[in-house]
Amino acid sequence: MMAASERGAAATAGLIALLLILVPLAGLHLAGPVGLSVYAVNVVGQVMCFALLAMSVDLMWGGAGILSLGHGLFFALGGYIAAMHLLRTAFATTHVLPDFLQFMGQSAFPGYWHLFDSLPFTLAAILLIPGLIAFVFGFVSFRSRVNGVYFAIITQALTYTAMLLMFRNDTGFGGNNGMTGFHGIAGLPIGGANAAVLLTVLSTIAVLLTLIGGRVLLATRFGRMLAAIRDDEPRLRFLGYDTLWLKLAAWCLSAMVAAVAGALYVPQVGIINPSLLDPSVSLEIAVWVAVGGRGGFYGAIIGAVLVNMVKFWLSAAAPSLWPFVLSLLVLLVVLALPNGLTDLRNRSRSWMTDLGRGFREAGRGRPERGAG
């Protein structure tokens, strides 16, 4: 673990304070024109979803030393399920079939869509369907002791295959156009200020709950076992622990958190399409975590917020510059700050000397904690 207890106190306090400021700021909009614009509230909400997603990856990577390059799949799954519910509720008021179904020549929703009329069913599905897929995939992978780089690239292949599948129109989920045309959520029109505030508040609460829950979880016996898997899995196995079920539990939990993030994200952007399943999206999530620093969730949140803020800003200011900035950021972090930005803060010396040391250590091939 990252010496979380002593270092974490200040960071937790600061982060929670930041979040607690963001939520009322977003809420101020309700009171009048004092607060943020709808766009800004929306951006905050989206960034919170990304932070949640980054935490789900960090649970595996920082917690158990397993890098997933396929969390875009679970994120998108949550999003698709939420989108199905939103389309059903939109249909209940407008009675207009979504474009992609009309395009496929259907006159009504396929039967199983009716299940998504009910909010409790949808909420359960958001957790269970990605959880189940994660379970099956994790079981076959962990059972045959696929780990490290191997596991990372197989998860990448998984999300790539899912992307190809979802790009097809006859898969039945909107093909390359995806699903859009949502009407409202909880009675509030989608795209309006109230819905944006509601979703942003929900996302922020989800981040806070996951942060607290995750910290508690890492401090339990389960969390310590995960850390042991990260540091030396063969030894743990040799001592008689069945690491399969430990890894599997963390993996499914992580997938569910990612799915919740996706379900909160999709109503905010108003569309879901298979581009979320592109392997580069999943790689970008890992970059957020690497930038912020692995383990303990703070880094994941900070990384997701920072990288995405830069991305939002650059996408508007200089779109063609973003890939260069991202790639150079990746190389800088990987080479100079092996543990991300938390590395800097964790040290007592000035940042500049620190950076120099990072370079030197990288040069010596400093061992990576865990990961084979």
Add this chain to the structure above:
Amino acid sequence: MAVAGDAEAGALQPLRLMIRMLKAGAIILVALIGFLAAREQARADEDRSAILGSLCGPGLHAPMQGAGQIMAGLPTASSADLNWAEVVVQAFSLRTLRCAPAGTGYIATPAGMIDAVTLKPAPTAPDDLRSPFPNLRMRVLLDRLTAAIAVLNAPHPEARLAAVSTLAEHSDLIPPGLAEAALKRTQNASVAAALRGLIVLQRLQSPDVSQRVAAIQTLSQDTTSRTENQLESLRADPAYAADPQVAAALDQGIAHVRFWVRAGAVLSLLYNGISAGSVLFMSAIGLSIIFGLMGVINLAQGELLMIGAYVTYTVQQVIRIIAPAYLSLYPIAAIPVVFIVTALLGIVIEWTVIRHLYRRPLMTLLATWGISLLLINLVRVSFGTQNLEFITPPYLTGGVAVVGDFFITWNHLAAIFFAVAAFIGTLALLRLTSIGLFIRGVTQNRDMAGCIGISTRRIDMLAFGLGAGLAGLGGLALSPIYNVNPTMGTEFIIDSFMVVVLGGVGSLIGTAIAALGIGLVNVGIEPFYGAVAAKVIALLLIIVLIQWRPEGLIAARGRR
């Protein structure tokens, strides 16, 4: 001399007589031939007048009857008749045919009226001429007539070939004997072949059973799916039900053709699978070597492939400028250039980035992804996003038909040979050279190899360069087959992973087997369930296989 001359003169008396008689005979013969020819000409003129009478006839039916008369006469027509028919048909089509009320015809030319029977100037042509209008059905007939005349009389083989294919569209409407007559009048092999095809088509409709059976048998020799369709459509013919001989020949012919078409389909599936597999192999081989040696996955491998294709393009452009005459040799000239450029790029990547991350393999994933992003965008900025246009050299164009619809295309064959050469070359390098020995040693046990004095860092650098160079050559091999654009590498990288995971890390032979297997699975499934299903099934197969052999098909020896 004079005496001898007199004696000779006496002896020659009977000979002179004979010559005189012969002369007289010849004159009589010429007169007879002239008489017969005149009669023939008169008869031909009579025929021509009759045909013109029909063409100039009233209503819709008479002109079509006239066209039918011309068509029926074509197989036995002389060259003169053919020339006449050509002129008249053309005149009718172009509406320069003029008809007198009496049924005699004239043709309007820039030089004045000519008689439509003799084609001689006719200054005495009457004034009340009308020009018959070819209606839609007549036009079709005229087109067919034009083609039929061209088959017999066109000066250029290309024109005759085009005419044959026009006629073949309705082989049942050609008069019997036309194709045979045309066959006698041509020396061109491809025209003759086309005509033989036409004859077979015609005989398929022949009332003579033995001719039909022979035609079916001839047709069955050409084992393509087109023939299969042709034969299948003959089953609908009433003669198939009526005549057991025809039915038997047809069934046998279909069975024969179908067998070879199936065989051809299987072969072309294999061929396409092997070709796809060799492309996969070229993109995976470098990945496999690097992964085996250093435990590092190079996510920029696809981009090295892309760079290889772009270097090939640059070589092509440079040759176009400095030595346009040798432009078609650019793929060969590009081989060393591509290898050196991409290998150097790989060495630079290893030296600046990968070297610092050997103990942190997960971080190398991110780092190499960052490199790939950088490379894609650098190429995008400098070359643009559009697909590059490559000149396909003549020796890579086309191919050869083998059996059924199986067609060996030279560009795919070149890719296969290229992959085989790369496989053998790399295998030889790893097995026979001291550098190969060192690479194998470091792959098996890095620490021990270091202990006995192998400079592992140097070996890493060389191996990374080798892997990068091989990826670049893969891009070269791909350039005549695939679209070359900045993002082309991303399409290959995941499939290449699959190959490496399936084949076993660091095993060259495993990589080759896995590449072939995945190539065949992809190609084999694609026509039935689509490309996406092929990818899904390949992934599922790999996950299942990992259950059974976690280290891949061929596990590398040694400990890492």
